[in-house]
Amino acid sequence: xxxxxxxxxxxxxxxxxxxxxxxxxxxxxxxxxxxxxxxxxxxxxxxxxxxxxxxxxxxxxxxxxxxxxxxxxxxxxxxxxxxxxxxxxxxxxxxxxxxxxxxxxxxxxxxxxxxxxxxxxxxxxxxxxxxxxxxxxxxxxxxxxxxxxxxxxxxxxxxxxxxxxxxxxxxxxxxxxxxxxxxxxxxxxxxxxxxxxxxxxxxxxxxxxxxxxxxxxxxxxxxxxxxxxxxxxxxxxxxxxxxxxxxxxxxxxxxxxxxxxxxxxxxxxxxxxxxxxxxxxxxxxxxxxxxxxxxxxxxxxxxxxxxxxxxxxxxxxxxxxxxxxxxxxxxxxxxxxxxxxxxxxxxxxxxxxxxxxxxxxxxxxxxxxxxxxxxxxxxxxxxxxxxxxxxxxxxxxxxxxxxxxxxxxxxxxxxxxxxxxxxxxxxxxxxxxxxxxxxxxxxxxxxxxxxxxxxxxxxxxxxxx
Amino acid sequence: xxxxxxxxxxxxxxxxxxxxxxxxxxxxxxxxxxxxxxxxxxxxxxxxxxxxxxxxxxxxxxxxxxxxxxxxxxxxxxxxxxxxxxxxxxxxxxxxxxxxxxxxxxxxxxxxxxxxxxxxxxxxxxxxxxxxxxxxxxxxxxxxxxxxxxxxxxxxxxxxxxxxxxxxxxxxxxxxxxxxxxxxxxxxxxxxxxxxxxxxxxxxxxxxxxxxxxxxxxxxxxxxxxxxxxxxxxxxxxxxxxxxxxxxxxxxxxxxxxxxxxxxxxxxxxxxxxxxxxxxxxxxxxxxxxxxxxxxxxxxxxxxxxxxxxxxxxxxxxxxxxxxxxxxxxxxxxxxxxxx
Numbered sequence: 150x151x152x153x154x155x156x157x158x159x160x161x162x163x164x165x166x167x168x169x170x171x172x173x174x175x176x177x178x179x180x181x182x183x184x185x186x187x188x189x190x191x192x193x194x195x196x197x198x199x200x201x202x203x204x205x206x207x208x209x210x211x212x213x214x215x216x217x218x219x220x221x222x223x224x225x226x227x228x229x230x231x232x233x234x235x236x237x238x239x240x241x242x243x244x245x246x247x248x249x250x251x252x253x254x255x256x257x258x259x260x261x262x263x264x265x266x267x268x269x270x271x272x273x274x275x276x277x278x279x280x281x282x283x284x285x286x287x288x289x290x291x292x293x294x295x296x297x298x299x300x301x302x303x304x305x306x307x308x309x310x311x312x313x314x315x316x317x318x319x320x321x322x323x324x325x326x327x328x329x330x331x332x333x334x335x336x337x338x339x340x341x342x343x344x345x346x347x348x349x350x351x352x353x354x355x356x357x358x359x360x361x362x363x364x365x366x367x368x369x370x371x372x373x374x375x376x377x378x379x380x381x382x383x384x385x386x387x388x389x390x391x392x393x394x395x396x397x398x399x400x401x402x403x404x405x406x407x408x409x410x411x412x413x414x415x416x417x418x419x420x421x422x423x424x425x426x427x428x429x430x431x432x433x434x435x436x437x438x439x440x441x442x443x444x445x446x447x448x449x450x451x452x453x454x455x456x457x458x459x460x461x462x463x464x465x466x467x468x469x470x471x472x473x474x475x476x477x478x479x480x481x482x483x484x485x486x487x488x489x490x491x492x493x494x495x496x497x498x499x500x501x502x503x504x505x506x507x508x509x510x511x512x513x514x515x516x517x518x519x520x521x522x523x524x525x526x527x528x529x530x531x532x533x534x535x536x537x538x539x540x541x542x543x544x545x546x547x548x549x550x551x552x553x554x555x556x557x558x559x560x561x562x563x564x565x566x567x568x569x570x571x572x573x574x575x576x577x578x579x580x581x582x583x584x585x586x587x588x589x590x591x592x593x594x595x596x597x598x599x600x601x602x603x604x605x606x607x608x609x610x611x612x613x614x
Numbered sequence: 615x616x617x618x619x620x621x622x623x624x625x626x627x628x629x630x631x632x633x634x635x636x637x638x639x640x641x642x643x644x645x646x647x648x649x650x651x652x653x654x655x656x657x658x659x660x661x662x663x664x665x666x667x668x669x670x671x672x673x674x675x676x677x678x679x680x681x682x683x684x685x686x687x688x689x690x691x692x693x694x695x696x697x698x699x700x701x702x703x704x705x706x707x708x709x710x711x712x713x714x715x716x717x718x719x720x721x722x723x724x725x726x727x728x729x730x731x732x733x734x735x736x737x738x739x740x741x742x743x744x745x746x747x748x749x750x751x752x753x754x755x756x757x758x759x760x761x762x763x764x765x766x767x768x769x770x771x772x773x774x775x776x777x778x779x780x781x782x783x784x785x786x787x788x789x790x791x792x793x794x795x796x797x798x799x800x801x802x803x804x805x806x807x808x809x810x811x812x813x814x815x816x817x818x819x820x821x822x823x824x825x826x827x828x829x830x831x832x833x834x835x836x837x838x839x840x841x842x843x844x845x846x847x848x849x850x851x852x853x854x855x856x857x858x859x860x861x862x863x864x865x866x867x868x869x870x871x872x873x874x875x876x877x878x879x880x881x882x883x884x885x886x887x888x889x890x891x892x893x894x895x896x897x898x899x900x901x902x903x904x905x906x907x908x909x910x911x912x913x914x915x916x917x918x919x920x921x922x923x924x925x926x927x928x929x930x931x932x933x934x935x936x937x938x939x940x941x942x943x944x945x946x947x948x949x950x951x952x953x954x
Binding site: 163331332602613614 | 626629630632633634635636637638639640641644646647649650651652654673769770771772795796797798800856858861890891898900914917918921922925926928929930932933935936937939940941942943944945946947948949
């Protein structure tokens with residue numbers, strides 16, 4: 150690929166993300182107040198890693214004298230006083246009121262004079278989230294000497310913009326490894342740049358953003374080079390662990406690490422020259438690490454993203470997840486929602502996009518699973534890893550029972566690579582050129598509608614008094 | 615750039631232009647309310663509208679061509695073809711400008727949780743930057759006209775909400791207890807089967823703090839509210855100076871009402887809503903409504919610029935540049951014959 154194309158994609162990603170940063174008003178990313186609150190305590194000098202384990206009796210005794218939210222925060226940051234928590238929340242809510250938050254979010258009450266988050270959503274907090282993202286953002290804020298929640302918000306958004314560009318560049322790297330064709334790589338990258346709900350993440354303070362970067366990193370480390378080395382296995386495992394330390398929804402990435410170990414130790418052309426015992430060790434050790442870490446990790450979570458406490462709860466989740474209502478909500482929140490998801494895009498457009506996604510899914514699946522000599526064996530395996538990763542991520546969301554599209558975000562790099570495969574394989578030459586231009590024009594049209602007819606319209610034109 | 619690249623076809627260029635234009639077209643042409651007082655869900659209806667006591671609301675209009683006002687209405691009893699009238703006034707001069715009557719089918723959907731009812735009228739060409747008022751009232755006097763209620767929205771945060779109960783309490787000095795879930799308690803609304811309008815009579819509220827079930831000596835709040843409209847099956851608001859440290863505190867409520875008042879409640883006490891918010895939230899009970907004006911591109915662009923400022927134009931420039939960069943790359947790689 151020519152360097153001017155690579156540079157062009159870099160600048161396009163940066164400018165596209167910047168447009169969202171400029172156009173999305175403060176506090177208009179879902180859950181930003183809670184994420185900023187969490188990071189702000191780290192900016193103040195508190196460490197986010199020591200969650201205090203408490204007995205049921207102490208938990209109940211604490212709740213008798215403090216709010217649920219306060220107790221949660223003081224478990225993670227034991228040295229913070231109730232007054233400091235209330236003071237910080239009053240600062241954030243006051244900033245939200247100045248930014249016309251309730252004029253934009255339909256279900257939100259007028260926030261003038263509010264002094265606590267419970268005025269907006271009782272007993273809600275981000276403090277149960279894994280600490281990595283807040284550690285990074287908090288220390289960035291500390292390093293920059295940030296003071297107010299609003300400053301931390303914009304530092305977080307800058308971090309998200311950087312993450313957005315890194316994801317695009319990692320997809321470029323993966324594409325160059327998987328596809329010998331520039332068209333397919335360009336298609337994968339432009340999909341990742343133009344997909345509106347992903348592009349909007351470039352301007353939102355949220356730990357999904359970091360999980361996405363780390364998942365892209367795992368995919369990149371897994372796919373970029375051939376052959377087995379303990380260093381690469383280590384890199385993949387460390388990145389997977391970091392992804393899980395950013396957000397539990399990144400759990401599917403552990404599967405990529407396992408597939409990588411299996412393929413590079415057993416399936417790749419180089420692996421066949423190794424002794425069976427060596428190959429078994431090379432698979433077995435990473436598997437052991439992943440399995441034991443996953444067990445430890447899931448056991449340490451307040452509430453698991455996938456595993457319910459009881460079989461009854463699990464069965465309930467599953468029953469709900471296969472309902473048309475759940476699937477439509479998941480589709481709706483994946484393709485476009487505005488103003489804290491209080492305003493959807495038109496159902497007709499959601500239906501049309503759903504049908505388009507279905508058709509693309511069938512075409513991609515047929516290509517990857519069908520009997521074909523192209524793409525080559527290695528690339529086909531790598532594309533199947535992407536397909537499995539995407540399906541595993543979808544399965545996690547279904548098992549979790551919460552129909553929110555951004556929980557699919559960790560698989561975005563894999564999905565982008567799959568979309569890129571439309572311009573390669575059997576559809577070569579003139580037909581692949583039509584795929585690229587056709588998908589590009591559809592994405593531009595959707596991006597244009599989403600940003601101007603949706604986001605800007607809902608943020609600045611429809612503003613309640 | 616590859617020497618084998620070729621320029622995109624006219625069809626592709628035209629497609630790109632159309633794709634780019636879709637969003638701005640929606641942004642500028644999609645209908646949107648000029649003013650909107652929103653409350654989700656609708657909770658506090660004002661009580662049956664009567665011919666002699668119209669509900670009133672003022673508002674500012676940004677655009678020319680004011681042509682419609684939607685009011686959140688609910689039918690509290692079967693309407694039997696009753697009519698409602700909306701009158702639009704110039705707030706500054708007090709001159710009535712438009713009058714619209716609605717009856718029959720348009721009001722038929724307002725049972726249950728209520729519905730938006732549109733009152734549309736001949737557009738006011740010069741409505742931009744003017745303050746108006748509208749009133750809504752029943753057309754038929756007495757019981758024949760009284761079926762519908764408008765909804766109100768208090769500009770604060772809802773705390774406690776004891777739903778509309780199943781009984782009325784025929785006492786003029788009802789008492790109850792209430793624990794405030796949030797700080798800055800600034801208003802309480804009570805449900806009334808009837809709160810009559812009587813010469814010189816006021817509705818009075820006293821709040822006394824309780825500690826361990828005992829009343830403290832000082833009265834926390836004592837407020838007397840004028841009754842501007844008689845209330846039949848509606849919520850009535852008492853506003854007072856916000857109590858900053860109200861979170862978690864228990865208060866005894868004492869109401870002193872005009873003869874004939876009947877408060878609504880359940881077996882545990884009075885139906886009520888608590889609202890929270892600082893001093894600036896006082897005097898903010900509005901009707902739930904939205905107004906519409908004719909499509910006015912200049913007003914739309916002005917509103918966008920006023921609300922988004924320079925960010926709007928910088929964002930547009932960044933977005934457009936990124937798309938054009940991508941288009942260049944796409945057309946370059948798509949036209950590269952070495953790929954085929």
